[in-house]
Amino acid sequence: MKSKSTVILLFIFFLLTSKNLSPQSAKTIEQRVDSVLALMTQEEKIGQLVQFTGDWDTGTHSTEPKAGKRELVSEGKIGSFLNIFGADMTRGLQKIAVEKSRLKIPLIFGLDVIHGFRTTFPVPIAEASSWEPALVEKSARMQAIEVSASGINWTFNPMVDIARDPRWGRIVEGSGEDPVLGAAMAVARVKGYQGNDLSANNTIAACLKHFAGYGGAEGGRDYNTVDFSERTFREVYLKPFKAAVDAGAATLMASFNEIGGVPSSANHQLLTKILRDEWKFDGFVVSDWNSIGELIPHGVARDLKQAAELALNAGLDMDMESNAYTKHLSELLAEGKVSGKTLDESVRRILRIKFRLGLFDDPFKYCDAEREKKTILSKEMKDAAHEVATKAIVLLKNENGFLPLNKETKKIAVIGPLANSTADPLGPWNQQGDAKDVVSVLQGIKNKCGDKAKILYEEGCSIAGKETDGFGKAIQAAKEADVVVLVVGESLDMSGEARARATLDLPGVQEELAKEIYKTGKPIVAVLMNGRPLTINWLNEHAAAILETWFLGIRTGDAIADVLFGDVNPSGKLPVTFPKYVGQVPMYYNHKNTGRPYDPKNNYTSYYADYDNSPLYPFGYGLSYTKFVYDDLKLSSKKISKTESLKISIEVKNNGSYDGEEVVQLYIRDLVGSVTRPVKELKSFQKIFLKKDETKKVEFTLTDEDLKFYNLDMNFVSEPGMFKVFVGTNSVECLEDEFELIN
Numbered sequence: 001m002k003s004k005s006t007v008i009l010l011f012i013f014f015l016l017t018s019k020n021l022s023p024q025s026a027k028t029i030e031q032r033v034d035s036v037l038a039l040m041t042q043e044e045k046i047g048q049l050v051q052f053t054g055d056w057d058t059g060t061h062s063t064e065p066k067a068g069k070r071e072l073v074s075e076g077k078i079g080s081f082l083n084i085f086g087a088d089m090t091r092g093l094q095k096i097a098v099e100k101s102r103l104k105i106p107l108i109f110g111l112d113v114i115h116g117f118r119t120t121f122p123v124p125i126a127e128a129s130s131w132e133p134a135l136v137e138k139s140a141r142m143q144a145i146e147v148s149a150s151g152i153n154w155t156f157n158p159m160v161d162i163a164r165d166p167r168w169g170r171i172v173e174g175s176g177e178d179p180v181l182g183a184a185m186a187v188a189r190v191k192g193y194q195g196n197d198l199s200a201n202n203t204i205a206a207c208l209k210h211f212a213g214y215g216g217a218e219g220g221r222d223y224n225t226v227d228f229s230e231r232t233f234r235e236v237y238l239k240p241f242k243a244a245v246d247a248g249a250a251t252l253m254a255s256f257n258e259i260g261g262v263p264s265s266a267n268h269q270l271l272t273k274i275l276r277d278e279w280k281f282d283g284f285v286v287s288d289w290n291s292i293g294e295l296i297p298h299g300v301a302r303d304l305k306q307a308a309e310l311a312l313n314a315g316l317d318m319d320m321e322s323n324a325y326t327k328h329l330s331e332l333l334a335e336g337k338v339s340g341k342t343l344d345e346s347v348r349r350i351l352r353i354k355f356r357l358g359l360f361d362d363p364f365k366y367c368d369a370e371r372e373k374k375t376i377l378s379k380e381m382k383d384a385a386h387e388v389a390t391k392a393i394v395l396l397k398n399e400n401g402f403l404p405l406n407k408e409t410k411k412i413a414v415i416g417p418l419a420n421s422t423a424d425p426l427g428p429w430n431q432q433g434d435a436k437d438v439v440s441v442l443q444g445i446k447n448k449c450g451d452k453a454k455i456l457y458e459e460g461c462s463i464a465g466k467e468t469d470g471f472g473k474a475i476q477a478a479k480e481a482d483v484v485v486l487v488v489g490e491s492l493d494m495s496g497e498a499r500a501r502a503t504l505d506l507p508g509v510q511e512e513l514a515k516e517i518y519k520t521g522k523p524i525v526a527v528l529m530n531g532r533p534l535t536i537n538w539l540n541e542h543a544a545a546i547l548e549t550w551f552l553g554i555r556t557g558d559a560i561a562d563v564l565f566g567d568v569n570p571s572g573k574l575p576v577t578f579p580k581y582v583g584q585v586p587m588y589y590n591h592k593n594t595g596r597p598y599d600p601k602n603n604y605t606s607y608y609a610d611y612d613n614s615p616l617y618p619f620g621y622g623l624s625y626t627k628f629v630y631d632d633l634k635l636s637s638k639k640i641s642k643t644e645s646l647k648i649s650i651e652v653k654n655n656g657s658y659d660g661e662e663v664v665q666l667y668i669r670d671l672v673g674s675v676t677r678p679v680k681e682l683k684s685f686q687k688i689f690l691k692k693d694e695t696k697k698v699e700f701t702l703t704d705e706d707l708k709f710y711n712l713d714m715n716f717v718s719e720p721g722m723f724k725v726f727v728g729t730n731s732v733e734c735l736e737d738e739f740e741l742i743n
Ligand code: GLC
Pocket: 082, 112, 156, 209, 288, 289, 497
């Protein structure tokens, strides 16, 4: 016989959580969370902290839970699944949770929607190349609309890791080397995924990953040791996470790596002191795949039980796939090694997000097979992917205005191992993207030219193989053509997770193929398809033009053809530095000056004696078919106090023969500080459209907040002194001026 108080509590619970009670009239979410928590057994509480994957072996577009998992759901022992999607599949599991389990707590379904679900958008580093937060927000919005129609209410994105080492394969998943650009992109994606109402059926919870410092892996080797000063950690790697937490991100994912000896999954300083005490984050943290279990090989846990103890006490709320919580939390609670209060706090955070998602009000609102059919791969989705792709393309070289190609060109040879690929343009982490939906570069050019031009195609070689037997036909095609479009780069699985490379050269014999094509004397337009900066020195010397296209997703070919033939004037800018040699890495624009800055006239300075020390292409670099001229940099004052703001203006003129967009970039340099400061720091950027001959005055405002850094005592302050201001088209070509900050 249930005690009287339990009956009353159950009644209150159902009153508060019943779906016909509008959330607005119901008590606050916190009270609803407390009501549920008060009814939960310890076992049910532990169940909320457990996440299991679907069974990929089913190989279909909708995965099944593994054997025995449905029973655990009915017993309230699982709180979440990942890699299970499909309106019907998720509905079936949700039904078990909310109809068979004792307390009917809904499941939350997570999935890696990194750049699309079924409609594949450009990879994140490509989207970052647009320098258009509004466009990136739109991309995330469309991705959320599509995947939420398939039962998913949580994506493990945006990846917010700053990457300064292109050997690291996951550079493709992020927004590059700069914390300000990275923060803008992370915030845009959080807004896009979560929208204005997280309880809507087409918004999903974002997940900032990988918290934190993952991109700082030594040697660019994935999962490797990370060890840098707290100042660098906070100013570079944490800055975008803080911005995205402030933008309301619902969840974070702990990273695999250690930071200075402490793995993130057991890092109380990171997961509790910084994230919760300092930043006041009230969502939940999920581990990365088995990252709790990996505390054992890290050498901080002797077994899975100790790993569970360290993780939960550090503030890691949900266990992805390690079984540590499901197996050991009961014992740890009984032994007092984990407190009931700690357990309750983690459960509360997860219930809070489930309430905010509206899952208690309507657990099935994401499981609508009709909406799924209408939404997936819709024309609107594909058109959005096409729009984003055209804006992500970076023009790296255009000798004598070789591009755009004349639409009357009679014979075009499209050559290269990626020219007709429909799988590689999907890029890594393409989720349910399907090569059969992709427009290849070759197809895109054919779509553009129709029968007006003769299109010759030869693969020439494979991406990574050593065979050169395809060279002959490729050379023949080049000889017959007026121009060669050479599509080279990396396969989709040469970047992404666990895909570090020790070189940055074009793989295989692709450069050899380019050299043979070059001997024919026909002009080469190189189209790069890659997940990281590549050391393409030879192409930079010999190609007439070079487009950086990354992996552009479902409409790759059409977007590239739009740019090749001038229907779109490329406007992308690099979010990462391209080194000339892998030996220069790590190489990034916002570096320190050192006591012996490089001076070509002085041997005893910081440089490489054997090669040129400049980058191949600097951070923020990207050309246009038109010419933008910067002039008349003006500062509102040469001296400001900490309470004043500084207005900066510059005239930008479109001096060429095409309308176009330009990313105007604002950098500063703090010349003297209580600690050393970078030689440049991006502080703001504006992407503007200028018609031919049009001039615009672009204005920025700097405040004291923009000048702050962690000083000698690790206080986040600005310091009086001289500053330089740089405004320009990339991190190297700028007009400059200076001002003084006084107390
Ligand atoms: C992976 C990745 C992470 C991803 C997770 C779930 O190992 O590190 O980015 O979200 O597992 O697939």
